Amino acid sequence: MPIPAPDDARFLEDILANRCNRAILDAWEALELEDGWLVAGCLFQTIWNLRDGRAPGHGIKDYDIFYFDAADLSVAGEARVQQRVDRVLGPLGVPVEVKNQARVHLWYEEHFGYPYPQLASAKEGIDRFLIPSTCVGVRWLGGRHELYVPNGLSILYAGVLTPNPLTCHLPLFREKAASYKSRWEWLQVCEEA
Incomplete structure (x- = not known):
């Protein structure tokens, strides 16, 4: 019997199984973030951990939050x-890293060795993760969870790692993919792509 395609409800249930993701989203309104999103590793690594039967x-070394403030x-x-x-x-007791996506173009090339375009939203930052299956974000907005998964959920759940054409920096991709594969062999x- 084929495995059903993952949907938003399953993704949300899975990421909220991580108590830290849940606590961050429960406190979301108090963070007062402009165009804010909980993103990246804390979400997709939770999915992969669950597939492996891990906690x-x-x-997960840290929890990343993007926001967008072009005024500062x-x-x-x-x-x-x-x-x-x-x-x-x-009080959650885990590292949380916050990055203004409006200023990434100011430091990215110096840090990573590749130019980076000036962005117009936090979603554009999510779009540019090195691996399309890891381009995911979630936030609490208007009394509900809002998801942003521009490349769909199937490649995330399947564990397919390909370079992102928006940030095709192959040495960085290879390093990141090798790190992930060392932890999730499947x-x-x-x-x-």
Whole structure:
């Protein structure tokens, strides 16, 4: 019998099995983030951990939050948002990293060695993760969870790792894919999208 395709309800149920994801989203309104999203590893690694029968939060080193504030591109402004998030989520006892997607183009090339375009939203930052199956985000908005999965959920649940044509930096992709594959051996790495 074929396995049914994953849907938004399953994804939401799975990521909320991670107590930290749940706690962050439960406190979302108190974070007061402009165009804010809980993103990346804390979501897709939870999915992969569940598939392996591990605890949902196993090995997740931090929880990433994107927001977008084009009015303040300063390091100090981002630090103030980080401090506010730390005050709210500090009792959770896990590292939470907050990044303003409006300023990534100012530091990305120096840090990673590749140019990066100026973005117009936090979603555009999610779109540019190195691996399309990891382009996922969630937030609490208007009394419900809103998901952003621009490449669909099937490749995430299947564990398919391909380079993202929006950020096709093959050395960075290979490093990241090898790191993931060392932790979840069943992942499939393919350099051709």
